[in-house]
Amino acid sequence: MRTRKQKIIRFLLAICILFALAFTGLFIFRDSLLQKAITKAENRLATDYNCTLTIKDAQFDGLNGVTLHHIVLVPNQADTLVAVEKVKTSVDLFQLFTGDIQLKELEMKNGFVQLVKNKNGRNFDAFLKKEKENNNESEKRNYAKLAYRLLTKALNLVPTNMTLHNLSLRMDDMGRKVTMHLNDLNLEGRQLQTTINVQTNTFNQNWKIRGMADPRNKTADLRFFNSDTSKIKVPYIDERFNLLSSFDSIHVNVSRIKMEGNELHVDGYTSITNFTINHPRIAKKDVIIEKARFDYRFLFGEHFVAIDSSSKAQLNAIKVRPFAEYKTEKDTLYTLRLEIPKMKAQDFITSLPKGLFTHFEGMQAEGDFDYKLNFQFNKNNPNALVFDSKLQKDGLKIIKYGEADLDKLNTTFTYRAIENGIPQRPIVVGPSNPNFTPLDQISPYLQKSVLTSEDPSFMSHRGFINEAFKQSIVKNIRTRKFARGASTISMQLVKNVFLTREKTLSRKLEEILLVYILENNRITSKQRMLEVYFNVIEWGPNIYGIGEAAQFYFQKKPADLTLKECLFLATIVPKPKKFMWQFDNTGSLKGYANQQQDFLTNLMLRRGVLTSEDTIGYKLPFTITGRSRTFLKLKTVTDSIPVDSLFIKEMVY
Structure with missing residues (x-):
């Protein structure tokens, strides 16, 4: 047994x-x-x-x-x-x-x-087609499992020991060619090194890659730099998008990819030195970021993808704690929170990217500040948008202005509008200009109409209106384009007097910072800001300032303008060169123009800005009488006489 x-x-x-x-x-x-x-x-x-x-x-x-x-x-x-x-x-x-x-x-x-x-x-088109949808809805929505599976499969295809010889990646996009060729690449004992020759239609460089790669433990630490002392140029996008970019080196680190419970954690950091970018929509000159680093923790859950709040971003001396999340558990939510811990104002100014804030070069400040932004957008309920921006100051004060001399608002100065990069005729903003009009000599109706249509809370706000920003964001997201701005009169003033009309990221960011400085450092009064605004903005083709505008349209002085005339001027502020399209061929206002003025009038009546006595004579015929009338496409006398009448008249003679 x-x-x-x-x-x-x-x-x-x-x-x-x-x-x-x-x-x-x-x-x-x-x-x-x-x-x-x-x-x-x-x-x-x-x-x-x-x-x-x-x-x-x-x-x-x-x-x-x-x-x-x-x-x-x-x-x-x-x-x-x-x-x-x-x-x-x-x-x-x-x-x-x-x-x-x-x-x-x-x-x-x-x-x-x-x-x-x-x-x-x-x-390669056939490889871009969408895979068949997964019928298991819960699996499709489990971002943690999906990301972990994809990362694991990709890393499994990276060997622990690798030797590559004489291999190339070639790209040809309608004649825009890029060839990335490596003679030898070696990965042995987790150490990777190679040199890549990059050739395009515009440059030829040799990039070096050095560092550690461990695909089985899902870690890496790699550095990219040029073989000589020049910067690495980013290929293809210079020809494809007219975007020039380069950098000294990039350091990429992945320290952990791990599932913990039902969440996937991806930790590491990336840094870049002397990153340079040039594009007409960004700035007129090179924008340079000397040092930037992002210590990241990406989180993937069953219903969300997020950048965890323990992540840290640093731009020179500016430190930012970001949190970003895309969540689909109930509604589709987009969340962004940013925090700049308390820092010295001067460190912030000197850390701004060179070339992006040219008007701030040489500026000096004292004191500290911290900043917080809270943004959330619900795709299924856009009107519930959250936009909360808070700046806390501690002795913050600008003690020396940069290129933008904001003090000039309190003196007589010469203003020159810029159209398509070309300076226009000089306009003196002061008593030496016969067309300059002090605020107390501008019709109160015009002040009320323009403030109501452009910036109702101008006298009380500090340059920005959070609610306007919220409505602008909602409208732009819904239309999927920049359909509505949130400019205040302060922003329009800064844009006209200190900046150009170029549509660049640089100009918009400078506008925001200059408005904050102007409004929060008591540089000038609200009344003076409004006075300068009325005397520099464009009111028509080559018409600058309300003094010129009152003569151009009505052969009057600004103090003598009627309510109806002021309503007309207020409605053309957004597009002054197209004022003529509000009139028909008889010189009368078109229906939509009358409706626009009626809406503005009723709004001012509801808000108590106007009284019923102010609207006496409002319905009387309205026309323009000045030189502006020559811009209208009016019907000639012969156009209005029947052909038969002309024939009879000719027979009589």
């Missing part, structure tokens, strides 16, 4: 024999399995992607090694996508059997990947 010990031994022996037989069978039929896998790949590429994959030779080397020769992937009726002379790798036999492949070693030489777009289309 067998003992229990003997039974266990026999059982283990049977298991070992079974595994040995299975392994032997797997070893014997491994070439068949390899050919089957290749055939499956060929069929899928042909069926799903309309491509032809050919592999001239495929065989096992040793126990786990696989060598492929002359691999070519060609989309039908398009340029070759991939061509490689030799690929040698090692694959675990059981992984090959299960399909969960994890590469250990990889050797690849003499080949290229080629992305081409021409008049016939793109040779």
Whole structure:
């Protein structure tokens, strides 16, 4: 009778024999399995992607090694996508059997990947089509599992030891060509190093990559820099988008990719030095960020993707704590919170990117401040938008202004509008100009009309209106374009007097900061700001200031303007050069123009800005009488006389 010990031994022996037989069978039929896998790949590429994959030779080397020769992937009726002379790798036999492949070693030489777009289309279009939707809704919405699965599969395809020789990535987008060629890349003992030659239609550089890469432990620490002392230029986007950008070096670190409970954590940091960017929509000159670093923690949950609040961003001496989240658990929510901890105002000024805030160069400040922004947008309920911006000051004071001399608002100065980069005729803002009109000599109706239509709370706000920003954001998101701004009179004044009309990011950011300084440092009074505003803004073609406008439209002085005339002037402020389109061919206001003025009048009546006595005579016929009338497309006398009448008149004579 067998003992229990003997039974266990026999059982283990049977298991070992079974595994040995299975392994032997797997070893014997491994070439068949390899050919089957290749055939499956060929069929899928042909069926799903309309491509032809050919592999001239495929065989096992040793126990786990696989060598492929002359691999070519060609989309039908398009340029070759991939061509490689030799690929040698090692694959675990059981992984090959299960399909969960994890590469250990990889050797690849003499080949290229080629992305081409021409008049016939793109040779990679088939690979951009959407995958079939997953019927399991909960799985589709589980961002943590989805991200972890994708990252794991991608990293499993990165071998722990790798040698690449004479390989290229080629891109040709309608003649915009980029070739990134590496002679040798080595990854051994987690250490990676390579040099990449980058050639475009505009430059030729050699980039170096050095550092640590450990795909199995999901960590990396890599540095990108140029082989000489010049900056790395970013290819393709200079020709494609007219965007020039370069940098000294980039440091990328991934310290952890790990599932913790139902959340995926991705931690690390990235830094860049002397990042330079140039584009007409950003600024007129190079914008330079000397040092920037982002210590990140990305979180993926079942229903959300987020940048955790423990993340830190730093721009020179400016430190920011961000939190951003996209959440779909109930409603689709977009959340952004930013916090700048208490810092010295002077450090903030000197840390601003060079070239982006030219009017602040040389500015000096004292005191400290901190800042917080809270923004949330509910896609299913846009009107519930949250926009809360708070600046806390501690002895904050500007003691020296930069290029923008804000003190000039209190003196006589010369204003020159800029149109398409060309300075217009000089306008003296002061008593020496006969058209200059002090505020107390401007019709109260005009002041009330313009304030109501442009900035009702001008006399009480500090340059910005949070509610206006909120409504502007909601409107722009709904229309998916910049359909509404939130400019106050303070912002319009700064834009006209100190800045240009160029539509750049630089100009808009400078406008915001200059308005804050103007409104919060008691540089001038609200009355003086309004007076300058009325005397510098454009009221028509080459018409600047209310003194010129009153003569141009009505042959009057600003003090003598009627309510109806003031309403008209207020409605053309947004588009003064197009005033003529408000009139028909008889010189009368069109219906929509009358409706616009009626709306403004009723609004002022409801707010108590006007009384019913102010509107006496409001319905009397309105017309313009000054030189502006020559801009109207009026019907001539002959246009109004019937043809028969002209014929009879000619017969009589």
